[in-house]
Amino acid sequence: MVYYALEFTAEIDGLTNLQPRGGCDDPTYTYYFKLRCENCGEITQKSTCVSLSEEVPLPNGRGTTNLVQKCKLCSRDGTIQMVPGQGKPLTDSQGQSGQYTRLMIFDCRGFEPISGETTFEMDLSEGDFADYDEKSECPVGISNLKAAFKVVKKTGDGARAVYR
Numbered sequence: 001m002v003y004y005a006l007e008f009t010a011e012i013d014g015l016t017n018l019q020p021r022g023g024c025d026d027p028t029y030t031y032y033f034k035l036r037c038e039n040c041g042e043i044t045q046k047s048t049c050v051s052l053s054e055e056v057p058l059p060n061g062r063g064t065t066n067l068v069q070k071c072k073l074c075s076r077d078g079t080i081q082m083v084p085g086q087g088k089p090l091t092d093s094q095g096q097s098g099q100y101t102r103l104m105i106f107d108c109r110g111f112e113p114i115s116g117e118t119t120f121e122m123d124l125s126e127g128d129f130a131d132y133d134e135k136s137e138c139p140v141g142i143s144n145l146k147a148a149f150k151v152v153k154k155t156g157d158g159a160r161a162v163y164r
């Protein structure tokens with residue numbers, strides 16, 4: 001298993017915290033990205049979508065995970081389990097200095113997620129990814145959104161688990 005942290009940054013104007021509408025652990029916020037098979041190297045044609053609210057049974061019948069997908073080329077099963085509780089909203093000072101913040105951890109088995117401007121999609125048009133500044137009612141702007149996956153190691157267990 002490999003843990004991938006999805007990190008992002010953006011230039012934000014008129015808001016102090018940027019995160020999915022329901023927070024970093026928003027159960028209905030859907031992530032889209034392509035996957036590379038660790039066995040044969042095949043890259044999926046279409047983006048895969050995962051969200052915390054989508055759970056499917058594991059192929060071995062022991063518990064559930066957020067995604068089970070079979071590689072089209074070599075037919076190997078791969079799974080993705082999301083690890084909530086690790087994300088932090090992007091602050092305006094982080095955005096200004098180009099620092100990344102962590103959004104979500106993905107425990108990937110059999111697949112490697114691929115990010116990039118063309119393969120990672122965030123739908124900003126419906127305001128799903130905005131935390132509006134309600135007090136000042138300022139118009140907000142989001143530009144230069146960048147996201148990247150970083151391999152992280154897990155230390156500790158349960159509530160004390162740390163990923164870095």
Ligand SMILES: [Zn+2]
Nearest residue numbers: 037040071074
């Ligand atoms: Zn494969």
